[in-house]
Amino acid sequence: MTKCFFAVDLGATSGRTILGYFTPQGLVTEEINRFPNYLIETGGHYYWDIYELYRNIVEGLKIVGRKKDVEITSVGIDTWGVDFVCIGKDGGLLRQPYSYRDPHTTGAPEKYFQRISRNKVYKCTGIQVMNFNSLFQLDTLRRNNDSALEQADKILFMPDALSYMLTGEMITEYTIASTAQLVNAQTRRLEPLLLKSIGLSEKHFGRFVYPGEKIGTLTEELQHQTGLGAIPVIAVAGHDTASAVAAVPATNNNFAYLSSGTWSLMGIETQAPVITAETEALNFTNEGGVDGTIRLLKNICGMWLLERCRINWGETSYSTLIAEANASEPFRNLIYPDDDAFANPSNMEEAIKKYCTDHNQPAIETRGQLIRCIFESLALRYRQVLENLQRLSPYPIEVLHVIGGGSRNDLLNQWTANAIGMPVVAGPSEATAIGNIMVQAVAAGKATNIASMRQFLSRATHLKTFLPEHKDTWDVAYLQFKTITQ
Known part of the structure; x- marks a missing residue:
């Protein structure tokens, strides 16, 4: 029985699931399934289809579940940055997430800086100003009286939202949160001043974790669907670039x-x-x-x-x-x-x-x-x-x-x-998946x-x-x- 790590690597145009394990000669990887990640354009907005991404991840888990010679040690998910999902009080997803390509944030930084200066935001976060940063996406939704944001009990970044769908546990992973322009670069935590400026607080986010921490295990529903056990889901470097740089x-x-x-x-x-x-x-x-x-x-x-x-x-x-x-x-x-x-x-x-x-x-x-x-x-x-x-x-x-x-x-x-x-x-060309697997390996005590x-x-x-x-x-x-x- 080969003990493997299961990496979910989602980019802005495609996604894939990968099995990986280490030998004395190197890292062996096997692509389980690959799938497109389409932007959905409707009503003047661009959305991601998070349910389709989830379905493809589950399909990858099912394929592995049918392999008799493989045992999954853990699962880790990385994605692109800044985008997020609004979760209601009942735990349901309130709407498909907006894409960072959506035009609704055009000019958003300038509107925000009328309240808190550009210099103050940069000194706090150290994050470059780009109109699609989560800070400006959230401020735009607030100004537009967006119904999903108004009803949101929690806000989960993309890898954290998918981990939530796999485990039922809500977390905010550090590397993906840092892309939002909401994390204080010195404390490495969400910054209350910036959250308050857009009508939010830390209670609107999941438990704050760092790469290598355990999120939870696959839900009983997924264990039944995939034929797998209560496999741990690990918070890897959730931002795909952070995973890639690790490798x-x-x-x-x-x-x-x-x-x-x-x-x-x-x-x-x-x-x-x-x-x-x-x-x-x-x-x-x-x-x-x-x-x-x-x-x-x-x-x-x-x-x-x-x-x-x-x-x-x-x-x-x-x-x-x-x-x-x-x-x-x-x-x-x-x-x-x-x-x-x-x-x-x-x-x-x-x-x-x-x-x-x-x-x-x-x-x-x-x-x-x-x-x-x-x-x-x-x-x-x-x-x-x-x-x-x-x-x-x-x-x-x-x-x-x-x-x-x-x-x-x-x-x-x-x-x-x-x-x-x-x-x-x-x-390596597969650096993101390799970095994902590396963090899982360290978490499992294999390195x-x-x-x-x-x-x-x-x-x-x-x-x-x-x-x-x-x-x-x-x-x-x-x-x-x-x-x-x-």
Whole structure:
């Protein structure tokens, strides 16, 4: 009987459940089921279908329940940040949760800062101001007299809501709560002043826990449905980026990481929050990490740019798209990936083309030119953010670890190394699920701490290193890039 950990990893476009167990040679993982995560657009709003996500998680548990040679040690769930579910006094979900892509928070930070200043909020939380942060979502719902919020007895962030559906226990996990801009970066607890400013208090949230704590066990209903026993559900690093960063296979602290997926998140690990006038001006964020760390990072628009373009391109493979990009003219077109024009346009391809012509660049004529524009612009944006990190870091940055799905993109990894002028180490691509499993393993006593598991991963995981090339060419391109971002 193989004892395994069951990881639920939910992203903004898809989700999956994964079994994992450790051997002396490394971590063995098996994907149990994969499923889309669709935005539902209705009534002028965007929602997530939490019941469909739950159904797919249960389906994964049922599949494992039919395996005669597997025993699940525990379950852990990680998701994207900021979004939440309102729970009524009877324990029922009051409505499908809004998506952070919903336009109802446009202009919300400015409205909120009329009551509490931007500077005061940042000094308290260390979280970058983004209009979809939970603080501004909740304030928007309050201003709109939202019926679900008015009736809410509890507010649960997405991984905590799904854990509640699995166990009946309500918790608020630290790393996911830190994305909300409601957690005091020094106390590492929900901040009463900010909660009061939106008509809430700590009683509106579940028991506050940190990665590695037990939430509860599968409900009797689920035990019956899945054929499994009273399996513990563990609060892992509920924010997917926190789970991914836990799995960085670093051998020392002198690294930066780039979690590359729908979003690109570039940062460093620190032992204490870095909250200064410079980090506020640069809009850097201090999110909670594992083992008491802080993730000082910057959100960058990532593969969202390409994913939205691919909607119009059918089933064309990534390898074909990358080959087309590589065959196109270098630095013909550049965009600023974090421009508001790319947040959620109805047609991403047209938005990029319009941006280029609006900035006096040649018209994009081929798909390869468009993809090359995306990749080169991302690589140069990574350099821009890394330069800021190097100034803020308490230690020298010697290598960039690229983790997540984007780590499989050799072309972008090489261009990133070229742009930043330092080695790029790519892998693991399944970092989020691996980090999820690592926290479960520590909770189960199968490992001593995250640091020792990172050392193990660095030895046991296939990693690929990219060394910088063509420095002068990329330096010139960077000067060109900076002209469109100033």
